[in-house]
Amino acid sequence: MKKFAGIWTALVLTAVLMTGCSGADSQSGSKAKQEPGSSEAFPVKIDDASKQDVTIKTEPKKIVSLMPSNTEITYALGLGDKVIGVTKNDTYPKEVKKVEKVGDMNVNVEKVISLKPDLVLAHESAISSSADAMKQLKDAGITVLTVNDAQSFQEVYQSIEMIGEATGAEDKAEKLISSMKSDLQEIKDKAKTISEKDEKTVFVEVSPAPEIYTTGKDTFMNEMLNVIHAKNAASGQTGWVQMTDEAIVKLNPDAIVTADGEKAADVEKRDGWNVINAVKHHNVYNVDPDLVTRSGPRLIEGVEELAESIYPDTFTK
Incomplete structure (x- = not known):
């Protein structure tokens, strides 16, 4: 993309x-x-x-x-x-x-x-x-x-x-x-079954290398993660921000979600990323960019896709 x-x-x-x-x-x-x-x-x-x-x-x-x-x-x-x-x-x-x-x-x-x-x-x-x-x-x-x-x-x-x-x-x-x-409430109700100790830290990539951007707080994508009881790895940032490879490796997320068309296999091959927990355990997921980046009626579908990717045991139909 x-x-x-x-x-x-x-x-x-x-x-x-x-x-x-x-x-x-x-x-x-x-x-x-x-x-x-x-x-x-x-x-x-x-x-x-x-x-x-x-x-x-x-x-x-x-x-x-x-x-x-x-x-x-x-x-x-x-x-x-x-x-x-x-x-x-x-x-x-x-x-x-x-x-x-x-x-x-x-x-x-x-x-x-x-x-x-x-x-x-x-x-x-x-x-x-x-x-x-x-x-x-x-x-x-x-x-x-x-x-x-x-x-x-x-x-x-x-x-x-x-x-x-x-x-x-x-x-x-x-x-x-x-x-x-x-529909959002139904997702929230399911998310209540996820205990705090089982919550995953997630890094969302919204623009690929070499200039990687992610979503911080004060964005609807951050809210989407909160809804499904996932922790935004970049919650210390505000808005949509650029991050270096080094900074992302330091965050060491449990899961990585790409909303930019980047394939999981390509993400896992990036230099230095092999030490990230998400890469180690192959918890890198691709989601439909339009569902999670367009602020319209299909955002709920985007929440569902995020949920099913990050917590398949809880949300997969």
């Missing part, structure tokens, strides 16, 4: 993958507010992640999504038939392969404008890098909603709520969130 590919498809790391400093209340969008005197769902006004009050006058019929996580949420809300533009990084669901591409992390403004969307779903992590592009879209009269850069399950739920409110799919959003919470 290309460098940073797994992370760019979920969320943008503008200097080093991502930063996890966002606050849920200030960035994830307040409850949509009906315009005074309106008895219908629209117009609605949403305080989005760019700290702008965005007014959506009518129910969107044509939507362009500029982040794979936004796209997955939109499809999960049953709005796939309204999606007319996505990025080249979008891979799920399979229907997106047939949808018009409007760039990757660099937005093709002319292409977006030509599609004449009612709503563009932008992303907080790209506010700085795409500021000019977003201004051009707004100047062209297109409504742009900036979805929060979720760093926790709660913030993912808020992303779903925001998109649901913006598209008139609030009820579906509530049902989706309820289903996710229920």
